[in-house]
Amino acid sequence: MSTTTLEMAPVVRSTAQGITRNAMEVATSVTLALVGAAAIWDSARIGAGWGADGPQSGYFPFWLGIILAGTSFANLLPILRGRGEHAGKMFVTWPQLRLVLSVLIPTVFYVAAIPITGLYVASAVLVAYFMMKLGDFTWRSAVPAGLATAVVAFATFEIWFLVGLPKGPLEDMLGF
Amino acid sequence: MEEIGLLMQGFAVALQPDNMLLMLIGVVLGVLIGVLPGLGGANGIAILLPLTFAMPPVSAVIMLSCIYWGALFGGAITSILFNIPGEPWSVATTFDGYPMAQQGRAGEALTAAFTSSFVGAFVAVVMITFVAPVIAGFALRFGPPEFFAVMFLSFASFVGMAKGSPLKSLAAMMLGFLLAAVGMDTVTGQLRMTFGSSEMIRGFDFLVAVIGLFGISEILCSIEDGLSFKGQKAKIDLKVVLRTWKEMPKHALLAARSAIIGVWMGITPAGATPASFMSYGVARKMSKDPAGFGHGKIEGVIAPETAAHAAGTSALLPMLTLGVPGSPTAAVLLGGLIMWGLQPGPMLFVEQKEFVWGLIASMYLGNIAGLLVVLVAVPWFAAILRVPFPIIAALILTVCAIGAYTVSNAEFDIVLMLIFGVVGYVMKKLDYPLAPLVLALVLGDRTEEAFRQSLLVSEGSMGIFFHNWLSGGIMAAGIALLAWPLLGWLRGVIASGMGRARAA
Numbered sequence: 148m149s150t151t152t153l154e155m156a157p158v159v160r161s162t163a164q165g166i167t168r169n170a171m172e173v174a175t176s177v178t179l180a181l182v183g184a185a186a187i188w189d190s191a192r193i194g195a196g197w198g199a200d201g202p203q204s205g206y207f208p209f210w211l212g213i214i215l216a217g218t219s220f221a222n223l224l225p226i227l228r229g230r231g232e233h234a235g236k237m238f239v240t241w242p243q244l245r246l247v248l249s250v251l252i253p254t255v256f257y258v259a260a261i262p263i264t265g266l267y268v269a270s271a272v273l274v275a276y277f278m279m280k281l282g283d284f285t286w287r288s289a290v291p292a293g294l295a296t297a298v299v300a301f302a303t304f305e306i307w308f309l310v311g312l313p314k315g316p317l318e319d320m321l322g323f
Numbered sequence: 324m325e326e327i328g329l330l331m332q333g334f335a336v337a338l339q340p341d342n343m344l345l346m347l348i349g350v351v352l353g354v355l356i357g358v359l360p361g362l363g364g365a366n367g368i369a370i371l372l373p374l375t376f377a378m379p380p381v382s383a384v385i386m387l388s389c390i391y392w393g394a395l396f397g398g399a400i401t402s403i404l405f406n407i408p409g410e411p412w413s414v415a416t417t418f419d420g421y422p423m424a425q426q427g428r429a430g431e432a433l434t435a436a437f438t439s440s441f442v443g444a445f446v447a448v449v450m451i452t453f454v455a456p457v458i459a460g461f462a463l464r465f466g467p468p469e470f471f472a473v474m475f476l477s478f479a480s481f482v483g484m485a486k487g488s489p490l491k492s493l494a495a496m497m498l499g500f501l502l503a504a505v506g507m508d509t510v511t512g513q514l515r516m517t518f519g520s521s522e523m524i525r526g527f528d529f530l531v532a533v534i535g536l537f538g539i540s541e542i543l544c545s546i547e548d549g550l551s552f553k554g555q556k557a558k559i560d561l562k563v564v565l566r567t568w569k570e571m572p573k574h575a576l577l578a579a580r581s582a583i584i585g586v587w588m589g590i591t592p593a594g595a596t597p598a599s600f601m602s603y604g605v606a607r608k609m610s611k612d613p614a615g616f617g618h619g620k621i622e623g624v625i626a627p628e629t630a631a632h633a634a635g636t637s638a639l640l641p642m643l644t645l646g647v648p649g650s651p652t653a654a655v656l657l658g659g660l661i662m663w664g665l666q667p668g669p670m671l672f673v674e675q676k677e678f679v680w681g682l683i684a685s686m687y688l689g690n691i692a693g694l695l696v697v698l699v700a701v702p703w704f705a706a707i708l709r710v711p712f713p714i715i716a717a718l719i720l721t722v723c724a725i726g727a728y729t730v731s732n733a734e735f736d737i738v739l740m741l742i743f744g745v746v747g748y749v750m751k752k753l754d755y756p757l758a759p760l761v762l763a764l765v766l767g768d769r770t771e772e773a774f775r776q777s778l779l780v781s782e783g784s785m786g787i788f789f790h791n792w793l794s795g796g797i798m799a800a801g802i803a804l805l806a807w808p809l810l811g812w813l814r815g816v817i818a819s820g821m822g823r824a825r826a827a
Contacts, residue, residue, distance in 0.1 A: 168753070175753055179494055186501050189516045201779040204513040207771045208504045215497035218490045238752060243547045250546050251745070254539075254720055258741050262734050266724065274717040282713035292714065296721065308374055310729055 165240035168233040172226050180219035186212030249281060265315030271297035326452055333680030336381060337688055345386040346685060350693045351700075353393015358401055358704050360545045362719055363411075364394035364635075364652040365761070366537040369530040370726030372659050380663040381681040387659060388639070388682060389689040391652050392444065395595075395635045396697045397704065399436040399628055404429060404705050412595035412631040415603040419616060419623025426619050430563035433701055438571055439578055439625040441694045443633035446582040447589065448686045451640050455672070455683070458644040462669035467776035468787050470645075470668075472797035474770045475788075476804070477647050480591050481759040483804030491755045499760035502527045503767020510775060522735050529658055529764040530730045532743050533651065536757050538723040539744025542716055544751060564698060574625050577606055581626045585633025589649055590641060595634040602630030636686065643679060644669060647766065651758050654765040 190205030190212060197203065239247065253276055260269040275293030278284040284292075304310045305323070314323060336342065356367035368387050375383035398413035403420035416436060423432035465473070478496055482489045505516045506526025517523035571578075581602040588598035606626035607616045616623045638649030639656070646667035648654040660667045665675060672679055697704070707715075727740035747757060763770075781787035789795035 171749065172753060175749060175755075179498065182498065182501065185518075186504075186516060189518070193513055193515065197783050201510075202775050202783070204508040204511050204515055207774060208501060208515060211497050211500045211504070215494060215501065218494040218497065222488070222490050222494065239547070246546050247543050247748075250716060251543060254741065257720065258724065258737050261724065261728075261737055266721075266728065270717075270721040270724070273720065274714065277713040277717040278711075280713075281716070282711045284711075284713075296718065300721065300725065304725065304729075310374065311732070312725060312728060313734055 165237040165244065168236040168238045169226050171238035172233070173223060176219040176223040176226075180216045180223075183212040183214075183216030183219060187216065250277075253277070253280070261313050263315060265318055266313045267297040267301055268315055268317050270300060326456055329456075329676065329680045330452060330684060332677070333682070333684030334688075336677055336681035337385060337684040342382055342385050342681075342685070343688075345382055346389045346689050346692055347696070349386040349389025350393040350396075350689060350696050353390035353395075354397035354400070354693070354697055354700075354704055355393075355707065356390060357394035357397020358707055359715060359719065360401075360407065360541055362722070363537055363541070364391045365650075365655050366534045366723070366726075367394060368652060368655045368659070369533040370538075370722060372530060372655065372662070373726070373729040375659070376662065380660070380665055380675075381678045383663060384656065384659065384678070384682050385685040385689070387656060388685060389692070391635065391656070392686075392689045392693045393696070394652075395444070395632050396437060396440055396693045398631075399440065400433065400697070400701060400704055401708060403432045403436060403624070405708055407708075412599045412635065413627075414596070415599040415627035415631075416624055418603065418627075419618070419620050422617070422619035423621070423624065428619065430560070431567050431621065432619075432624050434564045434567040434698070435571070435621050435624045436628045437694055437697050438568065439574075439581070439629040440632040441690055442578050443582045443585050443629035443631070444636045444686070444690045446579075447586050447633040447636035448683065448690070450586055450637060451643075451686070452683055455640055455644050455679075458640070459669040459672035462645055463673070465645075465669070467773045467780070468790060468794045469797070471770065471773035471777055472788055472794040472801070473645055473647055474766060474773065476797050476801040477591075477641070477649075478759065478763065478770075479801035479804040481756070481762075483807040484591070484597070486597060487754045487756065489808035491753075492759050495750065495755045495757065496759040496763045499763025500767045500770070502532065503529075503764045504771065509768055509772065525731070525733070527739065527764065528730050528736065529761065530655070531727045531736045531739050532764055533655055533761055534723050534727050535740040535743025536747035536750075536761065537651070538719065538726075539741060540747030540751055542719060543744065543748040546712075546716070570621070571625075574622060577622055577625055578629050580609075581606065581629035582633045585630035585635075586637045588630070589634030589637035591649070595631040595638070595650060598634035599627035599631040603627045636690075639686075642667065643671060643682075646769070648762060651761045654762050658765050 186208050190209035193205045194203035195205035195209035197206075253273065257269050257273045260272070264272075271293035273293075274296045275286070275289040278289040278292060279286060300312075304312050337346070352371070353364070353367070356362040356364065362370075368390055371387065371390065375387065378386075395412075398408060399416050399420070402408045402413040402416040403424050406417050406421040408414040408417055420432045420436060423429065462469075481496060482492050501516070503526070506514070506524055508515050514524060584602045584605065585595070585598045588601065589595065603616075603623060603626050606622055607613045610616065610620075610622060612620070635650065635652070638653040640649070642648040642653040642657050646657065648657045657667050660671075665671065665678065723740060724737050727736045728734065730736055750757060750760075777787045778784075781790075788798050
């Protein structure tokens with residue numbers, strides 16, 4: 148099972164099921180318009196006009212927000228009228244999305260783990276996990292590779308460059 | 324010829340053993356970065372930038388700019404051998420480079436690519452040597468309105484010359500400006516758009532954004548295609564190199580034309596990627612055998628590579644002289660200058676002669692070093708892509724996380740990096756250009772400052788930007804560029820309206 152995921156992509160055709168490009172265009176435009184609206188709202192709150200000592204803090208972002216919201220709506224129009232140049236195309240097909248998530252979800256866990264375990268332990272686990280889950284490696288090669296990554300990173304940053312990276316209980320135990 | 328003397332002083336700086344070593348490290352790292360998917364010039368430099376804080380600025384900039392040259396060289400390796408453009412500007416190189424490799428002419432294609440990259444870079448560096456001091460001297464007279472006008476022009480040219488939707492360029496740019504504005508207002512000290520979150524007070528660091536937008540998103544994009552690298556064998560020996568070099572003078576005119584296209588596109592903030600495509604297109608159009616392009620024609624390798632490298636190099640000209648970078652990588656280097664405590668802009672040429680000329684001299688030497696390194700070590704660099712993707716992906720994610728953390732020793736920045744990665748993935752797939760976003764993020768504060776200072780002088784009147792022929796002229800050029808897509812759109816509307824009228 149674990150070895151087959153990477154070989155699925157070539158059979159993907161453009162007619163495959165997935166998230167349509169237009170749906171994603173609409174979602175992105177709406178998100179950007181909301182960001183613009185948030186900027187307008189916050190700028191209006193702190194003052195977007197002319198103060199006693201020149202332009203107020205909100206002056207510049209206020210107009211940025213208006214342009215962003217405006218362009219987002221303009222992007223939206225042709226799609227809503229069904230005339231988008233990418234009508235009917237896929238943003239990402241389900242098999243593609245599964246591949247993307249197979250990288251993205253472990254990465255989310257990796258980032259979430261760094262404050263708890265420290266960066267070195269988390270990186271070692273990430274390397275070993277990717278090798279076993281996405282590649283066809285057994286723990287016999289994956290575990291040493293993960294350890295090697297952590298040790299090389301530690302030697303490079305903590306010892307050579309004297310740059311401290313997040314450390315966890317393991318490093319505390321080892322006395323660093 | 325005052326420049327020659329200054330350049331010689333620069334060589335004295337760049338030829339110091341420490342700096343030579345850094346140059347070599349930079350070039351090797353750069354080629355590595357250029358070969359690996361997910362690590363490009365911009366985010367490779369972004370990751371390594373925090374490690375250079377302890378170095379003298381001139382050594383730091385020599386190493387980082389050499390990473391950039393290395394990445395420019397490295398992009399060609401994967402395009403030719405694997406049909407995978409390591410960098411966006413090497414996409415056009417795949418058109419003829421990969422067919423050549425399939426025909427067993429990989430060595431020839433690689434030699435041609437590296438040599439023409441070198442030629443392109445050389446032309447651009449010579450141009451920088453003589454033009455930069457002139458522009459910098461001219462720009463010394465700039466006030467806030469002129470600086471705002473220059474930035475306005477460079478952002479307008481993103482909209483006017485965008486290959487895709489101008490609206491999307493504009494939206495990406497505005498997003499970049501807004502992200503730059505988050506946090507403490509540098510003029511009044513007021514908090515903006517933090518929405519009560521204490522993590523937002525620091526604002527968004529452009530290095531974190533670059534690592535996410537260019538690094539993480541690239542990993543996500545490349546996993547979609549399944550990624551089993553199938554490469555052609557790279558055999559490159561002295562015989563092939565010499566034979567190809569003997570052929571090269573025949574294409575001197577092509578190289579010269581491509582270099583000019585590249586230099587021009589690099590100075591205007593369009594960058595290396597469109598330059599390579601444009602140069603390829605022009606070469607095909609002007610060739611006697613246009614049908615042969617795409618099937619392994621050496622001209623199809625020379626044209627884009629010369630232009631891309633010329634553009635990548637000359638993108639540093641506006642960065643050095645005006646403080647307005649011409650490409651995302653130049654933008655990251657500009658961010659570096661600010662972090663090392665240097666003030667980018669024309670004053671650099673007056674106050675930091677050693678820095679400027681050391682950098683320019685290192686451009687000459689770095690490109691020679693780069694050419695030698697890639698010619699000698701191509702098979703080793705190509706072997707890197709034979710490392711299975713899961714290992715490469717995990718290592719790149721780790722390196723990106725380390726890079727994001729070291730920017731300001733904040734764990735939250737790693738989370739931001741991941742968010743920027745997903746944002747970048749969506750934007751890339753929807754053809755929102757990332758370059759204007761990054762440039763706006765880097766230049767946001769300085770643009771706003773120039774804008775507000777100008778308005779302070781004029782007490783709120785926009786007329787200040789047209790107060791003399793200089794800023795007025797630049798602003799007018801910017802407005803013309805902004806209006807360009809609008810004109811095309813209007814013409815389309817009128818034409819379809821007339822077509823409809825005729826049909827009725």
